[in-house]
Amino acid sequence: MKPEIAKLGYISLVSADLEKSLVFFRDIIGLEETEEKDGVHYLRAWGDFQHHTLSIQQGDRGHVKHIGWRTKTKEDVAAFGKLLEEQGIAVDQVDAWKTPGIGESISFQVPSGHTFNLYFDVKRPPVDEHRRSVLKNQTYKSWAKGISPRRLDHVNLHTSAESSATYSFMEEVLGFKMREYLISDEGNVLAGWMSVTQLVHDVALVSRPETPTKARLHHISYWLDDSQDILRAADILREHHFEFVGPGKHAISQALYLYVTDPGSGCRVELFTGSYLIFEPDWQPVEWTESERSFGNTYWGDSISKKELVKETIEAL
Known part of the structure; x- marks a missing residue:
């Protein structure tokens, strides 16, 4: 049985002006910041459940480092690695939690040149009481700030x-x-x-x-x-x-x-x-x-x- 991808996970973004990007994504779009580590800021929308759906860091120009996809099972990550290598695709192993909230993953380029990361294990960080929704099936309070996408x-x-x-x-x-x-x-x-x-x-x-x-x-x-x-x-x-x-x-x-x-x-x-x-x-x-x-x-x-x-x-x- 072939391994399967479950969903789009996150985008790893580099900005030429980090402060402008943080104002845009946090205050205007209205994403919530879950963590900042080693200069990388991790954000998600009020209805997102995993650690982050967007990371932003400073760089010399704006570009995307990679796009993360969550697999359906933990075993699917290794199975995809084997399948990709059989296709002649170079696969890099990424240690668990090197990216905060993301477990062991594999990184590779699709034929178009875009870099994908596949992972399964995730951490869901706790939410501060003043930001948490009263709904058990929702992460943050909706409409807390900005445009506030789900x-x-x-x-x-x-x-x-x-x-x-x-x-x-x-x-x-x-x-x-x-x-x-x-x-x-x-x-x-x-x-x-x-x-x-x-x-x-x-x-x-x-x-x-x-x-x-x-x-x-x-x-x-x-x-x-x-x-x-x-x-x-x-x-x-x-x-x-x-x-x-x-x-x-x-x-x-x-x-x-x-x-x-x-x-x-x-x-x-x-x-x-x-x-x-x-x-x-x-x-x-x-x-x-x-x-x-x-x-x-x-x-x-x-x-x-x-x-x-x-x-x-x-x-x-």
């Missing part, structure tokens, strides 16, 4: 590499399912929305030959409960003089969106709600053609231009 939702990756190998690798080796995809007039897949959960996508991968480096991050996404939360987020961002794209609705995924960029790292954040869940075991991936690309991106509302799609990406090692 949880991490997905990542959107760009690559200038030949992407068909990555789509195959994600499906055949890592076990992702293609949910929706965009195909070129020549029959090549230009973008794929893939998941290991019932979400339409835990990860999207977009082919962008014009990107300045092979592996890029277009955005990370945090989930808000409903459309009114998106409108509230727009008010908060405008009050703090942030430029943003949206609100709008994607045709692909049927989700409501708003995009804003962290001024410290250059990392774009999508605030996300709506969409649909997939429970059908025989789901057939939805195909979109190149002529439908603009409609797929924007069903209605403020849209992101093709220039912005490439310009506002950051390197993902």
Whole structure:
């Protein structure tokens, strides 16, 4: 039986201006800080349960070090390591708790050049009484500060590499399912929305030959409960003089969106709600053609231009 990934875990982000990034993610987005260790700050949303869903540290430029994924069982970590080595993929072993809250893990690059970490064991830090929710099934008080998203939702990756190998690798080796995809007039897949959960996508991968480096991050996404939360987020961002794209609705995924960029790292954040869940075991991936690309991106509302799609990406090692 093949090992399995359970969910998207966290993003390890480097910022060119750590203080700006911390103000943005803690005060404006409203994430809670669980720990600071050796200059790395660990944050999560009020409904996230594991130690963190985002880490931020100072660097000479904004980029993503790696993306963490939690497996379904502890044994799956070693099983994935063996499977990857059989595929000729170099695998690095990472000691337990080297990253706070994260147990023993493995690190490797997917064909697009993005670095993934797989782990199972986690620590869930206690919450100070004044921050803790009275709900036993919720970590922090909701709406304590800022936009206040509930949880991490997905990542959107760009690559200038030949992407068909990555789509195959994600499906055949890592076990992702293609949910929706965009195909070129020549029959090549230009973008794929893939998941290991019932979400339409835990990860999207977009082919962008014009990107300045092979592996890029277009955005990370945090989930808000409903459309009114998106409108509230727009008010908060405008009050703090942030430029943003949206609100709008994607045709692909049927989700409501708003995009804003962290001024410290250059990392774009999508605030996300709506969409649909997939429970059908025989789901057939939805195909979109190149002529439908603009409609797929924007069903209605403020849209992101093709220039912005490439310009506002950051390197993902």
